[in-house]
Amino acid sequence: MTEDSYDVTIVGGGPAGMFAAFYCGLHELRAQLIESLPQLGGQVAALYPEKRIWDVAGLPGVTGQELIDHLKDQLAIAPVDQFLGETVDDVVKEADGTFTITSAHRTSRSKAVIIALGNGAFTPRKLALDGADQLEGNRLHYFVGHKDAFTGQRVAVLGGGDSAIDIALMLEPVAKDVYLIHRRNEFRGLEHTVSKLKASPVHLLxxxxxxxxxxxxxAVTIGLKKMRSDDEEQLTVDSIVVNYGFTSNNAALTKWSLNLASERHLLAVDSTMQTSIPGVYAIGDGVTYPGKTALIAAAFGEAPTAVTALAKQLYPKKRLAVHSSSMHIKRK
Structure with missing residues (x-):
């Protein structure tokens, strides 16, 4: 096993981790980015490559894959070492305040750690009906990788939140018919998105x-029961997309040799994004603090906050660029 030394180790290669790695590169910190999946992008790339994202400043309606591609281009400007398909098995804080990072492939040392694991491992909430398991991956889906796979189909989308609405609106231009089935009359999505849905050709059930x-x-026929009524309907479609949300956990963190304080299964951080352990920072959906908003946009603000704070701790005499315009970056 090889051993190398870094200023910063970023664990997690989703949008937050990618932007944190880029910011480390801007400050010329020696950093490594470790991601358990074989590619960068985290859940956004793996689950929602064609879903449109509306909360990223300056990129309205960017798809998940487009966002990840932009982040990859940005990361190439100030590159750091990347290790993909590698799971961090343990993080140990040594007596000198540094950290030993262990995976199945190698051991490395780091002066600081940024945890950007989001909500950790995720699994979809399954449709609890007889026969659903047999249809999974064929006519029943929990993710939409490529919308063109539903071209010309009759598609039923189950769910009532932002993601379900986004999926229905995304599929409508290519599908023959899209039906959005929800157990309430009101949808849980953002007002603008719900208004867009109601003005679209999507059939609301x-x-x-x-x-x-x-x-x-x-085909598959869905038996539907109207809530608080004996009325029943039958809907025949070619495909079903279930979006009832996900269950997630950061069980991997509990195996590390770090006793991190948490609240409601989220890592507690201070105003600099530092956890209860000095030198360990956390950003993204897996953290909590007063006023926390679980958005990609918020994580993009947390990344530079964490990197700037740890850089000042590691190199208090180093002059850090205050504004990006003063970093003298040459665009390729």
């Missing part, structure tokens, strides 16, 4: 709850 699946060779 509310308040209905799926009760039964009947499969045929080339």
């Amino acid at each position: 509310t308040p209905y709850l799926p009760k039964k699946l009947t499969t045929a060779e080339d």
Whole structure:
């Protein structure tokens, strides 16, 4: 096993981790970015490459994959070492205040650590109906990788939050018909998105709850029961997309040799994004502090906050660039 030494180790290669790595490069900190998936982008790239994202400043309606591509281009301007397909097995704080980072492939040392794991491992909330498991990956989906796979189909989207609405609006231009099924009359999405949905050709079936699946060779029929009523409907479609949210956990963190303070399963951080352990910072959806908003946009602000704070701790005499315009970056 090889051993190398870094100023900063960023664990997690989603949008927050990628931007933190870029910011380390801007400040010429020796950094490594470790991601367990074989590619950068985290959940955004793995689950929602064609979903449109509206909360990133200056990039309205950018797709998940476009956002990750932009972040990759940005990271190339001030590159750091990247280790993909590598899971961090343990982080140990040594007596001298540095950290030993261990994976199955190698051991490295780091003066500081930034945890950007989001909510950790994630699994979709499954559709609890007989026969759903047999349809999974064929006519029943929990993720939409490429919308063109649904071209010309009749598609039922189950769910009532922002993601379900986004999926329905994303599929509408390519699908033959899109039906959004929700157990309430009101949707949980942002007002603007809900208004856009109601003005679209998407068929809204509310308040209905799926009760039964009947499969045929080339279609699936969903038995629907109207809430607080005996009324029932039948809807035959080619594909079903279920978006009831995800369950997630950061079980990997509990195996590390760090006793990190947490609140409601989220890492507690201060105003500099430092955790209860000096030298360990955390950013993104997996952290909590007063006023925390779980948005990509918020994580993009947390990354430079953490990097700037740890850089001042590591190199108090080093002059850090205050504004990006003073960093003299040459665009490739």
